[in-house]
Each structure stands twice: as C-alpha cells, then as structure tokens.
Amino acid sequence: KAGVTQTPRYLIKTRGQQVTLSCSPISGHRSVSWYQQTPGQGLQFLFEYFSETQRNKGNFPGRFSGRQFSNSRSEMNVSTLELGDSALYLCASSSTGGWTEAFFGQGTRLTVV
C-alpha cells in the first residue's frame, strides 16, 4: 500500500508570492490534515479535511487555506508569503481523522526569500 505522497519536496518562493502544495493520502483514507513544522514552534496543526469539508482549523491566519477533492487528494495554499512561512509542511492521512492513526508524508520544504 502506497504511503502519503507530498509534492513538491522542495520549493523556493519570494515574499509576496503564493504557493500551492499537494498531498495524496493513503488509498481509502478520507481525512487529510496539514501541519507546519519549524524549529521554533515545532509541529502545529493547520487544518483537517474530511470528505471535501474542512472539519477543523488551527490558529493560523486566513492566508493559509486548503481544499480536498472527491478522490481525497488535498491541496494547501499560502498567499502573500512572508519570511516566517518558511517551514516543513506535513500532510497526514487517516481513515476517519480524530483519534485514529494518522500517517505522515515526507513533507514539502518551503523556503521564502
């Protein structure tokens, strides 16, 4: 069974630009969550999608948004990039979300210059 696939693995963007990251969950999993990982703040929850609906949202500004498609693939978008958005963005999939096992992808390393 294929794991969680995130693309691209690395991105370099300029301040003010926008970026879209992609996540393909494990086959059969309907929940996709996104996390930001930085050395200072650690792993922080961004949002969760389940059956194309955003079910939960963390404490991030509206510049961070996402969506989920009917095949459970998810995209995350960050608009008006700031230097502080440089981070590893991780996607996790689970069968139902919540307290069922969540499996992470390798992440997308975003660098904002």
Next chain:
Amino acid sequence: GENVEQHPSTLSVQEGDSAVIKCTYSDSASNYFPWYKQELGKGPQLIIDIRSNVGEKKDQRIAVTLNKTAKHFSLHITETQPEDSAVYFCAASKGGGADGLTFGKGTHLIIQP
C-alpha cells in the same frame, strides 16, 4: 486549548540501555495519545499510540503508559539500538474529529555505541 509539555529535550543513553521520555497534557478531555519518531529528512512515523481507556500498551521494545489522573504519559524504549536515534514527539488529541494533534516540542534521542 491543549498544551503538551515534553521532557527531556535531549536524551543520550548507552546502546542496550533503556530510554524514557515523558509528556504532560493540560486538557482532561484529550483521549488519544500517539508517539512519533522523526528521522532526518523524513516525516514523523507513528510508532505507538494509546487511548484513554487503556493504562499501558506494549509493542516489542516500545511501551507507552498513561496516567489520566496526573495527565501524563510516557514512552519507554528498552534495549536501545543505534537505529533508535531520532527525534521523538508525543501528541494529544480530543479525538472524534474535534481537533488536530497537539504535539510536544520533541526529544532528540542519541544512542551512544
């Protein structure tokens, strides 16, 4: 919201010895507690989890204990091996899709040969 404290931040043990990492959580409504291992350049890997209706769970050399009254849980690794060297994260969740995972800041486990 939930707050998870993790100690120590760095732990160095001799190969073959045991390692213990401790976490405390603040929200008594949390009921799901996974542990993740993250190696350099990779996403977090789920290694073991425990739900609030269980006090202890073991999987080969790894065990997790949960004390709901004191709101703390611990990871125990016995007979440590070089491949156990990584960063370990504890997390807590209220489950049922109510929110995402709240992570501790991580423990860098170093296995000395």
